[in-house]
Amino acid sequence: MANCTMRRVFNTRNEVVIDRTSSFYELEPFDSIVQALKWRQIRKRVPLCIKKTLCNPFMLPNLIYVGYAATLLFIDFSASLNALLNDNNTTVQSTYAFHRSNTTLVSVLDRPIQNNPYINRIYFVLAIVNIIMAILLCWAWRGRSVFDIVMIPEYLNIIQAILYLWSAMWYPKQDTLGGYFTMAVHKIELVASVIGLFAAIGWIVSWFVTYTRIFGRGYTLDDPDMIATVAMIANAIIYLVYNIQLMVSPEHYESNTLYKSGDICDFIEACFCVFACLRDDDWFWFLPIAGQYGIALGRVQVEAKTFPQFGKNPILLTDACRRRAKVKRKQRNDVLTVPIFVPHRLNKRSISTTI
Incomplete structure (x- = not known):
């Protein structure tokens, strides 16, 4: 520690303070939730x-996402829709039983599937809503260039939404487990799930690139x-595994319920995305996030690795093809931050010895 550079940090920041209620520039510390929820603060x-x-x-788009995910859960676990589905397929099952009793053994893949026109319409509407969400998320990055590298997952999300709309249009045409349209739906949704996994990985990378880290923000x-x-990547993996299982064993189309776990992860992701937006808008100023009661974030300067933030110049797609000049890194000592209330009578040598 003797080689550390010692210096004082005053209660100022290099950034221009635009909104003092923002968590980045908060100058007023709270000692308890009661103090933070006084009428003056509210x-x-x-x-x-x-x-x-x-x-x-x-x-x-995140509020729409919550409604979208909640509708999927309602379809998955609604007893009324399941009852409607059973009533709708009574005639189909009786017709299939009559056909099988008068013919030879029918293959398992020739068995008719339970096709509910009401649920098919809901899925079609949800596919359109999914495309609207994808477009709104692209619009949210309007401050960036259309060729910015962080836009890649947004474009993949639009492609995925279009593929799900395509498969939803073919839902009413499904007849048997091994039918042409049924297998086509499996293939389209498998491609969409692969694209969705790459989009999820891209969102993680863009989150790392554009995220500002302070107390309670980060890993x-x-x-x-x-x-x-975490819920997003789990949802992408579950749907990929589910679609692979259907391609390998299409006879389990109606019995495989792995997609319900993916929909649960989808709903958790949607809810926490809304919570993140509320946190970014400082709605949770009264919560002790990362235990910062008694600490004003605007009065704290953490000397750590500098992460790229949203204000950094956009990284264009063509930048990856450019030849970068080699820069020699200079060896430097670590910086140790000392609070401003250190007594003045302590000199540099005594501070280093104390630490």
Whole structure:
């Protein structure tokens, strides 16, 4: 520690303070939730939070995402829809039993599937909503260039949404487990799930590139973005495995319920995406995120690795093809931050010895 560079850090930041209620520039510490929820704080902060939420381009697609995921769960676990499905297929099953009793042994793949026109219409509407969400997410990055590398997962998401719309259009045409349209739906959704997995990986990379890290933000369960990211990658993997299983064993189309686990992860991701937007709009100023009671984030400067942030110049797709000049890295000592309340009578040598 004797080689460490010692210096004082004052209660200032290099950034221009635009909104003092933002978590990045918060100068007022709280010692308890009771102190943070005083009427003076609520009256000052809630109107600003509402204004931020209305201007947040990610809030609308995430709210739509919650409704989309909740509808999928309703289809998966609704007893009324399942009863409607059973009533709708009574005639089909009786026709199939009559046909099988008067012919030779029928292959398993020739068995008719349970096709509910009401659910098919809901899936078609959800596919359109999925495309709208993908477009809104692209629009949320309007400050970036269309050739920016962080836009790649957004474009993959649009392609995935179009493929799911294509497969939803063929749902009413499915007749048997091994029929042409049934297998075509499996192939389309398998390709869509592969693209969705690559999109999820791209979102993780763009999250790393554009994310600003302070207390409670980053690789911690205090951060709702972290939980949403884990649920997103789990959902992508589950749907990929599910579609591979259907391609290998199409006879289990109606009995394989692995997609329900994927829909649960989808709903968890949607909810925590909304929580992340609310956190970014400072709605949770009263919560001790990362245990920061008694600490004002605007008065803390952490000397650590500098991560690229949203304000950094966009990385274009063509930048990867350019030849980069080699830069020699200079060896430097670590920087140790010392609070401003260190007594002045301690000199540099005594501080180093104490630490």
